Amino acid sequence: MRNEISQATIERLPLYLRTLGIAETEGTEIISSDEFGRRLGITPEQIRKDLASFGQFGKKGVGYYVTELKNRIAKILGFENSWNVAIVGVGNLGDALAHYKKIPELGFNLVALFDVDKKKIGKEVNGVVVSSAEDLTKVVAERNIHIVILAVPTDDAQDIVDSLEGSTVRGIWNFVPLNIQAPSGIRIVHEDLTVGLGSLSYHISQNYTPAE
Amino acid sequence: MRNEISQATIERLPLYLRTLGIAETEGTEIISSDEFGRRLGITPEQIRKDLASFGQFGKKGVGYYVTELKNRIAKILGFENSWNVAIVGVGNLGDALAHYKKIPELGFNLVALFDVDKKKIGKEVNGVVVSSAEDLTKVVAERNIHIVILAVPTDDAQDIVDSLEGSTVRGIWNFVPLNIQAPSGIRIVHEDLTVGLGSLSYHISQNYTPAE
Numbered sequence: 155m156r157n158e159i160s161q162a163t164i165e166r167l168p169l170y171l172r173t174l175g176i177a178e179t180e181g182t183e184i185i186s187s188d189e190f191g192r193r194l195g196i197t198p199e200q201i202r203k204d205l206a207s208f209g210q211f212g213k214k215g216v217g218y219y220v221t222e223l224k225n226r227i228a229k230i231l232g233f234e235n236s237w238n239v240a241i242v243g244v245g246n247l248g249d250a251l252a253h254y255k256k257i258p259e260l261g262f263n264l265v266a267l268f269d270v271d272k273k274k275i276g277k278e279v280n281g282v283v284v285s286s287a288e289d290l291t292k293v294v295a296e297r298n299i300h301i302v303i304l305a306v307p308t309d310d311a312q313d314i315v316d317s318l319e320g321s322t323v324r325g326i327w328n329f330v331p332l333n334i335q336a337p338s339g340i341r342i343v344h345e346d347l348t349v350g351l352g353s354l355s356y357h358i359s360q361n362y363t364p365a366e
Numbered sequence: 367m368r369n370e371i372s373q374a375t376i377e378r379l380p381l382y383l384r385t386l387g388i389a390e391t392e393g394t395e396i397i398s399s400d401e402f403g404r405r406l407g408i409t410p411e412q413i414r415k416d417l418a419s420f421g422q423f424g425k426k427g428v429g430y431y432v433t434e435l436k437n438r439i440a441k442i443l444g445f446e447n448s449w450n451v452a453i454v455g456v457g458n459l460g461d462a463l464a465h466y467k468k469i470p471e472l473g474f475n476l477v478a479l480f481d482v483d484k485k486k487i488g489k490e491v492n493g494v495v496v497s498s499a500e501d502l503t504k505v506v507a508e509r510n511i512h513i514v515i516l517a518v519p520t521d522d523a524q525d526i527v528d529s530l531e532g533s534t535v536r537g538i539w540n541f542v543p544l545n546i547q548a549p550s551g552i553r554i555v556h557e558d559l560t561v562g563l564g565s566l567s568y569h570i571s572q573n574y575t576p577a578e
Binding site: 161164165167168169171172173176193194195230231232233235237245246247249250253254256257260262300301324325326327331332333341343345346347348349350351352353354355356357358359362 | 373376377379380381383384385388405406407442443444445447449457458459461462465466468469472474512513536537538539543544545553555556557558559560561562563564565566567568569570571574
């Protein structure tokens with residue numbers, strides 16, 4: 155059994171992965187924790203500590219082997235599981251997420267889209283045909299969906315999530331700004347963009363005096 | 367002077383604001399920290415501690431006055447400053463952000479959009495005409511832009527940010543998956559959606575055995 159890993163460490167792993175991907179593209183084979191830290195704005199100590207939780211990586215006094223470490227982190231994050239993904243709600247956000255290149259790049263398969271709007275049902279978005287939200291549980295079972303990305307209006311959100319109980323769905327990535335409760339056995343990660351925007355506004359408001 | 371507030375506290379304030387907004391819409395006038403915590407999935411102790419960093423809120427044994435607390439938090443987050451916002455890059459993500467209702471709801475003014483694509487320049491997106499990215503510094507000055515939302519391809523990102531040095535821009539909300547460096551005097555908040563998706567994949571991968 156692996157030791158308990160902190161949520162903060164888990165959330166840094168995708169950033170490590172991204173930096174290693176860029177370094178690999180540049181042809182870098184070995185990266186020191188100093189250089190790694192400089193690129194990320196994270197201390198080398200924090201990086202060494204995070205990676206040590208998962209076992210022995212890198213070579214003392216040399217650095218980390220970029221491709222090896224990248225593959226190991228992708229594996230730790232479960233990206234080798236080829237998760238099947240559906241987006242529920244094809245409004246502006248759902249549409250942007252359907253085109254979000256990181257989803258296929260990280261090994262996820264976007265296999266279904268759902269909407270209630272008859273004008274959207276049957277249309278293709280980035281190569282995937284939009285299904286009727288009425289057929290959600292049927293299509294989820296047929297296509298063995300593991301992850302649902304929730305991008306619907308707030309009113310419908312909890313009912314949709316409840317209907318996934320006992321299905322093949324193991325995780326929900328929730329963009330609906332509500333504290334949606336997931337059924338037992340389904341993990342939920344809440345994505346709330348007002349957190350980033352609010353944090354930015356807070357910081358730039360310090361010592362700010364509006365012009366007359 | 368206010369005491370130093372932790373980043374974690376700042377990032378919970380938008381969630382508090384959201385919950386208070388919903389409670390207000392429902393007609394709730396007073397909310398206890400227990401009920402507040404239940405709605406958010408955060409302990410009442412954490413909520414009381416966070417809010418105490420900003421001064422005296424609520425009434426012991428009664429709860430928080432919903433509208434008053436909501437207005438106070440919006441003020442702490444600087445939402446009363448009516449920040450002027452521009453989105454640079456009107457691809458799928460930029461387009462979705464141009465339609466993101468929370469931007470006007472929280473008091474931000476979306477006053478400019480920029481793109482390099484001649485087919486997009488001059489078109490309206492959600493009531494705002496797309497300007498040429500060549501005119502960025504000119505339009506930023508004319509419209510007194512405070513916040514730039516960066517949603518461009520990775521190659522262009524650092525050059526765009528560098529060109530904002532010495533302008534009216536005080537903050538950048540960065541959706542480009544790079545560790546962009548902001549010029550002095552400009553605050554940057556990085557938004558990386560792979561963090562949420564990676565965290566979800568990590569958690570659902572624990573004890574997962576793919577079907578044969």
